[in-house]
Every structure is written in structure tokens, then in C-alpha cells.
Amino acid sequence: MPYQQITLEILAAFKAIVGDANVIANHDDLERYSHDETEDLRYYPEVVTKPNMPQQVAELLKLCNINSIPVTPRGAGTGLSGGALPIMGGLVISMERFNQIINIDEANLQATVEPGVVTETFMNAVAEKGLLYPVDPASKGSCFIGGNVSHGSGGPRVVKYGTIREYVLNLEVVLPNGEIIWTGANTLKYASGYNLTQLFIGSEGTLGIVTKIVTKLIPAPTIDALLMASFATNETACAAVSAIFRAGIIPSALEFMERRGVEWVIEHDGINFTLQNGIEAFLLIEVDGTNQDVIFDACEKINAVLEAYNCKDVLFADTAAQKDELWKLRRIMGVSVKSNSVYKEEDTVVPRAALPQLIKGIKEIGLKYGFESVCYGHAGDGNLHVNIIKGEMSDADWHHKLKDGIREIFELTIKLGGTLSGEHGIGLVQKEFMPLKYSELHLNLMRGIKAVFDPNGIMNPGKIF
Ligand code: MLT
Ligand code: ZN
Secondary structure, rough: OOOOOOHHHHHHHHHHHOOHHHHOOOHHHHHHHOOOOOOOOOOOOOOOOOOOHHHHHHHHHHHHHHHOOEEEEEEOOOOOOOOOOOOOOEEEEEEOOOEEEEEEEEEOEEEOOOOOOOOOHHHHHHHHHEEOOOOOOOOOOOOOOHHHHHHOOOOHHHHHOOOOHOOOEEEEEEEEOOOEOOOOOOOOOOHHHHHHHHHOOOOOOOEEEEEEEEEEEEOOOEEEEEEEEEEEEHHHHHHHHHHHOOOOOOOOEEEEEEEEHHHHHHHHHOOOOOOOOOOOEEEEEEEOOOHHHHHHHHOOOOOOHHHHHHOEEEEEEEEEEEEHHHHHHHOOOOHHHHHHHEEEEEEEEEHHHHHOOOOHHHHHHHHHHHHHEEEEEEEEHHHEEEEEEEOOOHHHHHHHHHHHHHHHHHHHHHHHHOEEEOOOOOOOOOOHHHHOOOHHHHHHHHHHHHHHHHHOOOOOOOOOO
């Protein structure tokens, strides 16, 4: 069914549902909602609404469903795959006013939170109670927990603690027809038929809109150690990654950074870090726990592995300030690299022992197509963010030839047993590559699931497949 435009009558109905102050229809004010953090793409919605109650979301969706108006749900707009871009116009439902932590249940180690809560705000609130919510994407200070659910987010601590999939127990969701459901139960186990909670995680707003999230919490570790290891080549750094696990260690973070990324962070953000000559790559390694001896033993084992893999230097962070500085270096790398140039970002993920082949292949593909790439990311998960830099590339090559290079990167990723995205999602910009990995049968199963929830196709149309 073709989509309809938002008439004055429907606009008036939106205002009646959420109040005049929570409806935006003015072109200048819509600008903020026309982009996320994906490349330089812009799509204007016709209208933005900012509800703060599930019943309001239900009324909005019901109206859009009846009138065939495309709806794009939006969190903080920090996404990197274009999932929040309203490519068909229509209505953006911004979840920014769903910003309450409803309850932290210390007896059950659970919390109920609204989707528009900034991830770090939630982490800090549970930390005050000695608890840990460990899903902390690099953008934790600005992203929303609802957006994290939509993308199946990860971050540096996934390697030990798992992705958001391990923490969401139950979701309140408004379906496109306006019905409100809970997807599961507030329990640690769930063997009661299809797991709708897991289906909604990572569905990128294509099935419904999450209005409450019940998460698991865990006791917080009390001690950690952080070290930065330098290597002469990308490949030796990547080869050391799987050896650390084989030595019996599960670090709480194991991040890879290329020299170029570190240089740009130092130049642009004044981070205090001395780059030695002859160093091409770094591993940032954290171990945490509650027992100093265990941490000490883990550091010794890691050190032995690093030595065996020709590590040139190991910097142990002695103070909390030094740890913060090293983490800042890693966390702002994405922003820093992107502020340097027009870019495209891929979110490759492979089984971790294949990382050396992945990084080697990415560099060879770059040479073949004439692009520079800066790679960093969650090496412990085999998850490498590949930032392709426009640099000196001509506009024509950037817009046409580059596609073939990206396709080759994905072909290599898949050949190595990996897939298209580890944590950024498919959204708009990666969907054309889905057939590289998934058969028509597979994609049709996904389309069939969508049709059950959203028969009129109003929810975030044009995303994933
Ligand atoms: C990161 O790990 O830094 C994030 O996923 C964001 C990014 O790649 O820009
Ligand atoms: Zn990441």
C-alpha cells in the first residue's frame, strides 16, 4: 500500500494526543531529527511527536496504521547505520521524554527503565547501589538504552559480560496497531515458547516501539587493572588477542586501536599519550574482579602472552586518572576519526582467531581501491569497526568505486565466518549487503516475521531488508 502524507487533520490529532508543545512540524526544528551519526545522510520527517506515555504511543501508532503513515522511532540519534533516518518522511516518534528510571529492585537485581534514559545515567544510578549494568557502548554518555535495545548494542565489556541480549529480561512494547504487550517475564529463565523479547532486541524499530525495559543487574566488581600494549604491526596485535583467552583469561575489555586513530585523538582532543616510533597498533586490556591476587595473576599471564607475541611495550595504568585517560582515548576514537574526514563506517565481526586475516585483508582491499581505513574496536569479540576515510579520494570514486571495496570487505568478513554487523545494526546503509550473507529464504523468513507484527509496513520502512 502506498504511504500517505500527514494531513492537517492528522496533525491536529497528533496534537490532541501528545499536546501542542510535543509536536514539531516546522522545517527548521525538524532538522535535528533528519539525521543520526551515520555519514552525512539527511532525510526530513514531516512531523515529530514526543510522547511520554505508552498510551500516547499506542494512539499515535493506531492513527498512523489506519492512515498508512510511515513511522520512524528515534532514540538519541547516535546510531551509525541509519536506523533512525525517516527515509519515507512521515512521522518520527522521538522517545526522548521517556526518561525515567522506574525502579531498581535490589532484592532481585533487576531494574525497570524507560527507553529514553541515557545509558550512562542508568549505569550510574545502579552503581550507587553497588550494582553493575555493564552494557556501555562508546557513546554511553549520549545514547539511550532504548536505542541500545533496538540495535542489540554491545561496547567494550561484551567480551566478559555479554551484549544487551544477556541483560534484557522483558519489554513493554506498543505494536503498530496500538496494542500494548509485555514480551516475556521478569525472570532469569524463559522456556515458555518463542522468545519475543529476544526478537525485539536488534529489530531496529521495525516491529513495534519499546516503552519499558526490564534489565538484569549484577554485583559490581571492586577492582580492575588496565594496560595498554603496543605492537609493531596490526597483525601481531590481532594475533595476541585469541592467545590471551587460550591462556585462560577472560578480560573485561580487550580493545584494538590502530596508530592513525590514536594520532587523531591526540591531535584533536589533547589526550596525554606519547606515541613511540615503530608502533602501529595497540591493545587496551582490562581485567576486573573482586580479588587482588586473581587480578595480579591474570595480568602476569597476559604479560607472558604479550611477550610471546612481540609486544614492544606495556603501559600499566597506575592511577584512576590514567585509566580514565586511556579509556577516553579509546571511547572518543570514533568521533575523532569522523571529525577528520567524510567517512563510511563498517562494523565487521568475525570469530576472534580470524582477526589477523581480517585486518590484513582490509588493508589490502584499501590499497586496491585507493582508500585509507582506520580500524579500532572490540578485538576480544572479533568485532572491528572499519572507518573508511575519504581523504584524497575523488567524489566519483567515493560515490561509485568505493561500494565495490566495501563489498569486498564484507565478502572477506563472511569468508572468515563472520557477519555484517556486530553491534551497529543493518539499518539503511548496510541493507544492500544482506544478500551477501543471508539467502532469499532467510530474508523471506525475516520479512514474514515483520508482516505478522506490522502487516501494513508502517514501522521504520526501508530498514534491514
Ligand atoms: C565504538 O566502539 O567506538 C563505537 O561502536 C562507536 C564507533 O565505532 O564510532
Ligand atoms: Zn563499538
